[in-house]
Amino acid sequence: MNKINEIQKLYNASGVHPTTDPDNPKSQFFVDRYAKHLCKLIQPGMRALDLGCNAGRCTFAMEDMGAITTGIDCAEIPIRHAKTVAHKRKSQCQFNIGDLNSLPYRKNSFDLALFPSNIVEVSYQTLENMTVQLKQILSNNGLFVVFMHDEFIKRAGEATFLDRYDALTGLKGGHNTIPDKGAFFYPTYFWTVAFAKHIIEKHLFCKRVEQVEENLFLLVFCNKK
Numbered sequence: 736m737n738k739i740n741e742i743q744k745l746y747n748a749s750g751v752h753p754t755t756d757p758d759n760p761k762s763q764f765f766v767d768r769y770a771k772h773l774c775k776l777i778q779p780g781m782r783a784l785d786l787g788c789n790a791g792r793c794t795f796a797m798e799d800m801g802a803i804t805t806g807i808d809c810a811e812i813p814i815r816h817a818k819t820v821a822h823k824r825k826s827q828c829q830f831n832i833g834d835l836n837s838l839p840y841r842k843n844s845f846d847l848a849l850f851p852s853n854i855v856e857v858s859y860q861t862l863e864n865m866t867v868q869l870k871q872i873l874s875n876n877g878l879f880v881v882f883m884h885d886e887f888i889k890r891a892g893e894a895t896f897l898d899r900y901d902a903l904t905g906l907k908g909g910h911n912t913i914p915d916k917g918a919f920f921y922p923t924y925f926w927t928v929a930f931a932k933h934i935i936e937k938h939l940f941c942k943r944v945e946q947v948e949e950n951l952f953l954l955v956f957c958n959k960k
């Protein structure tokens with residue numbers, strides 16, 4: 736099974752809805768969760784990459800904070816919508832279709848890369864592949880900013896969870912049902928903050944880890960060349 740294809744199928748089928756559409760005020764709640772922390776890290780003119788951008792909620796938000804932004808995602812439908820919104824807003828945001836395992840960017844292309852609550856969808860190997868690439872793609876002192884929840888905290892006491900958990904890969908079997916479109920396999924992974932930090936700091940310097948909500952953590956890494 737190719738897990739990227741499964742994710743692509745799911746996000747293409749779900750398309751864009753009010754809560755993911757950067758053009759709809761109903762999507763603002765998502766941006767607000769991160770914006771108050773992000774605006775302290777973004778400086779005007781910074782080149783920022785939104786990893787797994789979907790329809791670009793965070794990509795546009797970072798542009799509004801003064802960054803020159805690019806979003807990348809493997810699902811074509813949300814990316815097409817993001818481009819339409821960019822055109823309508825006369826935004827300079829760029830949107831690319833691509834896989835986080837092989838990012839199509841040159842050395843020193845960005846000063847910040849954002850990964851907002853997408854980590855559950857990437858395998859342990861993909862996070863490491865991505866981090867190795869970010870070491871090249873980010874400028875000297877460039878930042879890798881991760882927002883994530885800790886699955887162990889989330890699942891504490893949920894006994895049935897173990898029925899769909901694969902201890903060898905961390906893969907959690909699961910399905911997402913989209914009305915009128917059916918059930919889609921939704922491969923996600925068991926991530927703890929400690930394990931994500933462990934993988935990323937093999938390649939990037941860990942500047943800080945902060946618990947910003949009851950179960951939302953902000954991890955900031957820096958590229959020291």
Ligand SMILES: C[S@@+](CC[C@H](N)C(=O)[O-])C[C@H]1O[C@@H](n2cnc3c(N)ncnc32)[C@H](O)[C@@H]1O
Pocket residue numbers: 739742743746755765786787788789790791792793807808809810813833834835836851852853856857861
């Ligand atoms: C939870 S959504 C993220 C939402 C997005 N950050 C936003 O603000 O709307 C996760 C996104 O990551 C994308 N994604 C997951 N795995 C990917 C991969 N390996 N390569 C590229 N995109 C991926 C999915 O297509 C999906 O759009």
